[in-house]
Each structure stands twice: as C-alpha cells, then as structure tokens.
Amino acid sequence: MLWPAARSGLAGSAAGPLSSDEKLAFATLATTVQFGKNAIIYRDSERAEFLYLLLEGAAKSFTTLPDGSNRGVTFHFPGDLFGWPEDNRYAGAAQALKSATALKIPLEALEARLRSDPGLALVLVRKLRYHVVQQYRQLVLLGRNDAIGRVATFIALLERREQEEKGIRPLRLHLPMSRSDIADCVGLSLEAVSRAFTALEGRGVLSFRSKRHFRVADRAAFQALVGHIPATVKPKRAVKEEVQA
Amino acid sequence: MLWPAARSGLAGSAAGPLSSDEKLAFATLATTVQFGKNAIIYRDSERAEFLYLLLEGAAKSFTTLPDGSNRGVTFHFPGDLFGWPEDNRYAGAAQALKSATALKIPLEALEARLRSDPGLALVLVRKLRYHVVQQYRQLVLLGRNDAIGRVATFIALLERREQEEKGIRPLRLHLPMSRSDIADCVGLSLEAVSRAFTALEGRGVLSFRSKRHFRVADRAAFQALVGHIPATVKPKRAVKEEVQA
DNA sequence: CGTATACTTGATCAATGTCAACAAGGGTGG
DNA sequence: CCACCCTTGTTGACATTGATCAAGTATACG
Numbered sequence: 137m138l139w140p141a142a143r144s145g146l147a148g149s150a151a152g153p154l155s156s157d158e159k160l161a162f163a164t165l166a167t168t169v170q171f172g173k174n175a176i177i178y179r180d181s182e183r184a185e186f187l188y189l190l191l192e193g194a195a196k197s198f199t200t201l202p203d204g205s206n207r208g209v210t211f212h213f214p215g216d217l218f219g220w221p222e223d224n225r226y227a228g229a230a231q232a233l234k235s236a237t238a239l240k241i242p243l244e245a246l247e248a249r250l251r252s253d254p255g256l257a258l259v260l261v262r263k264l265r266y267h268v269v270q271q272y273r274q275l276v277l278l279g280r281n282d283a284i285g286r287v288a289t290f291i292a293l294l295e296r297r298e299q300e301e302k303g304i305r306p307l308r309l310h311l312p313m314s315r316s317d318i319a320d321c322v323g324l325s326l327e328a329v330s331r332a333f334t335a336l337e338g339r340g341v342l343s344f345r346s347k348r349h350f351r352v353a354d355r356a357a358f359q360a361l362v363g364h365i366p367a368t369v370k371p372k373r374a375v376k377e378e379v380q381a
Numbered sequence: 382m383l384w385p386a387a388r389s390g391l392a393g394s395a396a397g398p399l400s401s402d403e404k405l406a407f408a409t410l411a412t413t414v415q416f417g418k419n420a421i422i423y424r425d426s427e428r429a430e431f432l433y434l435l436l437e438g439a440a441k442s443f444t445t446l447p448d449g450s451n452r453g454v455t456f457h458f459p460g461d462l463f464g465w466p467e468d469n470r471y472a473g474a475a476q477a478l479k480s481a482t483a484l485k486i487p488l489e490a491l492e493a494r495l496r497s498d499p500g501l502a503l504v505l506v507r508k509l510r511y512h513v514v515q516q517y518r519q520l521v522l523l524g525r526n527d528a529i530g531r532v533a534t535f536i537a538l539l540e541r542r543e544q545e546e547k548g549i550r551p552l553r554l555h556l557p558m559s560r561s562d563i564a565d566c567v568g569l570s571l572e573a574v575s576r577a578f579t580a581l582e583g584r585g586v587l588s589f590r591s592k593r594h595f596r597v598a599d600r601a602a603f604q605a606l607v608g609h610i611p612a613t614v615k616p617k618r619a620v621k622e623e624v625q626a
Numbered sequence: 627c628g629t630a631t632a633c634t635t636g637a638t639c640a641a642t643g644t645c646a647a648c649a650a651g652g653g654t655g656g
Numbered sequence: 657c658c659a660c661c662c663t664t665g666t667t668g669a670c671a672t673t674g675a676t677c678a679a680g681t682a683t684a685c686g
Contacts, residue, residue, distance in 0.1 A: 147466045201609045207524030222514040224392045257502030264509035269467040271516040278523040279452030
C-alpha cells in the first residue's frame with residue numbers, strides 16, 4: 137500500500153481505487169451496478185435516491201441547455217463519488233463513457249449510517265473535499281481564454297489525476313472521451329479542440345499514437361503552456377491587500 | 382425557524398446563517414475572526430491549518446497565474462465553508478471583499494472531533510455538498526460563450542443564493558464585488574462585463590439604482606437570457622443512450 | 627476638495643465560433 | 657474477410673465576438 141498515510145486524514149488524495157476502510161464503509165450499504173457504453177446513470181433534475189462511486193471505467197456529468205448544447209461537463213474516474221443532489225434532485229445528468237461498474241449508494245441509508253459511523257463520515261468528507269478541489273481546478277482552466285492553453289491544462293489535469301491514482305506519472309495517456317466531450321468540458325467548439333491537438337502535435341509538444349493515445353513529448357513546452365507563461369511578459373499590479381481588521 | 386426540515390438531511394440548502402446544530406457543532410472548536418476590507422484570509426499554496434466558515438460579509442477565492450491575472454474566482458457568503466486543502470495546502474487564496482467575520486476552524490481538531498461526533502459530520506457533508514453544487518453551476522455558466530448570457534447567469538446565481546438564504550426572492554440585488562472581480566469569475570474582461578451590464582440596462586432587463594444596486598426589471602427577458610433560449614431555434618440530435626449493460 | 631479607484635465608452639484586431647466538406651476509423655453484417 | 661456505413665475527427669473559409677489598448681467619466685475616500 138503506497139498511500140496509507142496520505143489517505144487517512146481530511147487532506148490528501150482521494151483518487152483511485154478504494155482503500156480498505158472505504159470498502160468496509162460501503163460494503164453493507166451499496167450494491168454494485170454495471171453500465172454499458174453511453175448508458176445513462178441518472179438524468180438531470182431526476183429525484184436523487186443514490187450516490188454513485190465509480191469502481192471501473194469512466195463517466196461524465198453534464199447539463200443540457202434548452203438549445204441542445206451540453207455544458208458543465210466533468211469527467212469521473214475510479215474512486216470518484218458523484219450524483220450529489222440539490223433539493224433532492226440531481227444537478228445535471230451522468231452517463232458512462234465506456235462500460236463501467238459503480239457502487240450505488242442509497243442516500244437515505246447513507247445518511248442514517250452517517251449518524252453512527254464516524255469512519256464513514258471521514259471517507260465521505262475526504263471524497264467531497266477532493267471533488268471540490270477538482271472542480272476548482274476546472275474553474276481555473278475555464279478562466280483562460282486561449283484554446284491551446286485550455287486543452288493543455290485539461291491534459292495536465294488528466295495526467296495529474298492518473299499520477300495521483302497510480303503513484304507515478306504515466307508515460308502515455310488515453311482519452312476515454314470524444315473531442316466533443318472535451319470541447320464541452322473546456323468550453324470550446326469541437327473544431328477548436330481538434331485544432332488545438334493538431335497544433336500541439338505540430339509544435340512537438342504532444343506525440344500521438346492514435347487519436348486518443350498520446351504522450352507528452354516536450355515536457356518543458358507543455359509546462360509553459362499549462363503555466364500560462366506568456367511570450368511577452370506583462371506584469372500587472374499586485375492585489376490590494378489591507379491589514380486584518 | 383423556516384428551514385428545520387430542509388436543513389436536517391444530506392440534501393437541502395446549506396446557505397445562509399448557521400442553524401442551531403451548526404452553531405453547536407463548531408462552538409467549542411472554532412474561534413471568531415474579523416477581516417477588514419481586502420484583508421487576505423489565506424494565501425495560495427500556504428500550509429492549510431484552518432477552515433473558514435463565513436458568518437458575515439463577503440469574500441472571494443482565486444488563483445493568481447504567473448502573468449498576474451486572477452482565475453477561478455468564486456465568491457463566499459454567510460454560511461459558506463471554504464479553505465479546503467489539497468495535500469495540506471490551500472488551492473488558491475482567499476480575500477475579504479468587505480469587512481467580514483468568520484469562524485476559524487482548526488483542521489486537526491475538526492478531524493479529531495469528526496471521529497466521535499456524527500452530528501458534526503452531517504453538517505460538514507451538507508456544507509461540502511452545497512459547495513460542490515454551487516461550483517457545478519459556475520462550471521455550467523463558464524461553458525457559455527456569450528458575454529451577456531454569462532453575466533445574466535451570474536446574476537441569476539446571486540439571486541438564487543439570496544433566495545435560498547432569505548426564503549424569498551429579493552427585490553433588489555447588491556453586488557459586493559467589483560466589475561473586475563465579476564470578470565474574473567465569469568471569464569470575461571472587465572470591459573466586456575461593463576458592456577454587458579450596460580446592454581442589460583439598455584434592453585430594460587435590469588434597472589440600476591447605482592453601479593452596484595439594481596433589480597430585475599424584465600423577468601421574462603431575464604429568464605430567456607439565463608435559459609439560453611436562442612433567437613433562432615436550432616435543434617440538435619439527442620444524446621446517444623444505450624441500455625444499462 | 628483632491629486624488630485614487632472604479633467604471634464606461636470607443637476603435638481596432640486577433641481568435642474562435644460557425645458552416646461546410648472531407649478523411650479516417652471502428653463495428654457490423656454479408 | 658471484406659465492404660459498407662456510421663461515428664468521430666480534421667481541415668478550410670468566413671463572420672462575429674470579445675480582448676486589448678486608449679481615453680475619458682463617475683464615484684468613493686481621505
């Protein structure tokens with residue numbers, strides 16, 4: 137076990153396969169379910185009765201606007217807990233990207249158990265905290281307004297996720313989602329995403345083995361793009377900061 | 382008490398002033414701190430030792446990129462719990478928008494207490510879940526690519542937040558943050574935000590009493606903008622959906 | 627009252643959305 | 657095993673939007 141210390145507290149990573157205490161916590165509560173590729177896990181605004189903890193595969197959450205476009209796409213990987221309700225209804229829909237298995241956790245039973253099992257509480261809080269930080273990273277990503285920077289940062293987040301899960305930085309990355317899904321996630325058109333990938337390969341930053349298989353070929357250039365290092369440096373004034381009252 | 386039922390479970394709103402059980406949960410753990418306008422609450426990547434639960438005022442979280450621009454801005458209002466760490470360090474900085482008071486909760490003590498106090502766990506999970514949904518809404522907002530729609534949606538979220546807190550939809554809204562802060566939050570330049578406000582007033586959607594004080598004058602038009610109802614309807618194909626394996 | 631900050635407005639231009647056509651790839655059934 | 661088709665991805669041309677630079681106005685604060 138590589139992570140016993142990191143996973144015990146409130147902080148630390150909550151990515152990757154379930155630890156033994158997590159398995160224990162959900163064992164008698166949840167049932168395992170299988171989803172085929174593109175299967176809908178739950179629908180937007182549907183009455184929320186279960187949380188889902190992904191065990192294998194990949195899934196996405198999204199909100200479909202009246203005009204038919206998908207927004208707020210986020211991706212879920214093994215270890216992710218998703219399907220949190222607002223006013224007892226799901227905020228967004230969820231769909232499997234490929235064949236996937238998940239733990240289906242009844243909210244009511246979870247809540248009841250929570251009142252008597254502090255270990256479960258700690259697991260939940262850790263998962264939620266991890267989710268919050270993940271989403272925050274996506275918010276930062278979406279604040280950028282250059283297509284290449286967004287796509288590069290998206291890849292950096294995927295890579296980081298793999299690294300947290302496996303313990304080492306993966307040599308190659310695989311994209312379980314389509315260009316269109318990526319576009320909805322990073323707030324670009326799918327054409328812009330495609331062009332960004334092409335540009336990244338053209339510059340020698342990424343090297344593609346197939347459409348969804350690649351590796352980071354030029355680490356320095358990649359980090360520069362992710363870190364948003366501008367070619368022409370233009371310093372701005374520091375944040376105004378006053379004394380603590 | 383208006384919300385006893387809504388606030389007891391895992392779902393339901395976690396916005397607004399603290400309920401009695403929340404006060405109890407943190408009473409012996411936390412200390413109250415005051416922040417002056419623009420005071421830094423914590424810095425990016427600083428070692429995280431406390432969570433903050435805002436009692437009064439308003440604050441923002443943000444990440445400053447190497448080029449000096451702020452990204453991933455989110456706003457905090459009374460009842461919000463923020464300052465969640467990743468690997469024991471804050472992901473982003475936090476700053477008071479105006480004079481504010483907050484509960485400063487030591488993470489270590491919180492974790493220790495969590496192991497024995499299921500009531501506290503429920504409060505924490507509810508706050509975190511609320512935060513996750515709030516962030517998700519911002520992700521959806523940032524997916525849009527029309528400036529007016531983004532600003533309108535931003536206002537809708539503020540309004541919704543007030544409504545959850547007070548129980549009724551507020552007649553007038555007050556913006557505790559600058560145009561520049563809004564710009565960083567919705568991913569636009571501050572000029573674009575300014576123009577969007579001007580356009581919204583020009584179309585009679587909003588009516589300004591002062592720069593930061595306004596009301597929604599044309600509810601229908603406002604909802605149309607928020608709902609992203611396009612002038613020319615262009616239906617797209619439905620999501621492919623396969624059977625649950 | 628004066629100065630710094632916040633906000634507005636205008637002009638220009640690069641970047642991305644959109645529309646359109648085409649290429650590639652994967653799966654299915656003959 | 658091959659041919660076909662449907663989905664996914666790429667590339668090009670063009671129009672539009674918002675970023676940027678710049679100037680000016682309003683507001684708040686000392």
